[in-house]
Amino acid sequence: MLDTTGVSDERLLRLREAALRIRENSLIQAEVQGQGYIGQALGVSDILAALYTDQMRFRPEEPEWEHRDRCLLSIGHYALALYAALVEAKVLPFEELESYAADDSRLPMSSMSTYTPGVEISGGSLGHGLGIAVGIALGLRRKDSDSHVFNILSDGELGEGSTWEAALEAAQHQLSNITAVVDFNGLQADGPSQDMLSTEPVDEKFRAFGWEAIRVDGNDPAQIVLGLEALRANQDQPGVLICNTKVGKGVPMLEDREKLHFMRVAEDEWTQARAQLKEVFDNESK
Ligand SMILES: Cc1ncc(C[n+]2csc(CCOP(=O)(O)OP(=O)(O)O)c2C)c(N)n1
Numbered sequence: 001m002l003d004t005t006g007v008s009d010e011r012l013l014r015l016r017e018a019a020l021r022i023r024e025n026s027l028i029q030a031e032v033q034g035q036g037y038i039g040q041a042l043g044v045s046d047i048l049a050a051l052y053t054d055q056m057r058f059r060p061e062e063p064e065w066e067h068r069d070r071c072l073l074s075i076g077h078y079a080l081a082l083y084a085a086l087v088e089a090k091v092l093p094f095e096e097l098e099s100y101a102a103d104d105s106r107l108p109m110s111s112m113s114t115y116t117p118g119v120e121i122s123g124g125s126l127g128h129g130l131g132i133a134v135g136i137a138l139g140l141r142r143k144d145s146d147s148h149v150f151n152i153l154s155d156g157e158l159g160e161g162s163t164w165e166a167a168l169e170a171a172q173h174q175l176s177n178i179t180a181v182v183d184f185n186g187l188q189a190d191g192p193s194q195d196m197l198s199t200e201p202v203d204e205k206f207r208a209f210g211w212e213a214i215r216v217d218g219n220d221p222a223q224i225v226l227g228l229e230a231l232r233a234n235q236d237q238p239g240v241l242i243c244n245t246k247v248g249k250g251v252p253m254l255e256d257r258e259k260l261h262f263m264r265v266a267e268d269e270w271t272q273a274r275a276q277l278k279e280v281f282d283n284e285s286k
């Protein structure tokens, strides 16, 4: 557990407010469809708020700016959360959220780099993000760039051999310009991660692969930013922040649905969902 007393109240409030807007933006998109990867989006919002409003260097008006930090979302089905964050980061216009997953939209249900400004990779086929991050990080280092590469990946992707191959490669080249951020929500499509293919203890496995690993509460903004900063300070190794997150975080009525991976929310439940989101935020910000 990191000592978070050094994170000021103002910074904490800024992070919490950004995460609240990202959650609201995700709900706008989810309501258009009435179903989808809503729980994951709510769970990963604190991570996205930390990256896009506190940690990353980028130019909203110039998404391909050469000196930007890169955030690679390998979990393509989390796309609505990424769009929500790109709106908060002012890369995408707020008005576009309602076009989510519509025909001819720039916001497809699974993230596609060729469709959407600010989306670095197409992420639907799980287990490839870290390998792409390694290639980009090597390229950046050869150009003497100080840009940093973040890869948000899922606990499900830790069951893919390609993820561990990439982890070995990153350590081999001492790619300290990579930070992997694992959204460890304990969930996969067919049930709890530990029943599918247990990867615990994940932090020790990454350490054995030559990485610095820090495990935090992935819904605690102070722990997330401090963890990211601690990893970035390491000049010799790649770093991984393992974030324990809660599916549906911030909207209690969505935290324990029967089908969490792809949930349905009825038309008459949205008002209540929004009210709960606000209520939880107010309570946590006291
Ligand atoms: C290589 C690959 N295998 C299988 C799938 C099908 N698939 C889509 S989402 C998913 C769940 C994986 O678990 P996780 O990434 O932790 O997602 P969560 O349930 O937390 O959203 C699976 C198996 C895929 N997209 N890519």
Ligand SMILES: [Mg+2]
Binding pocket: 154, 155, 156, 183, 184, 185, 186, 187, 188, 193
């Ligand atoms: Mg998962």
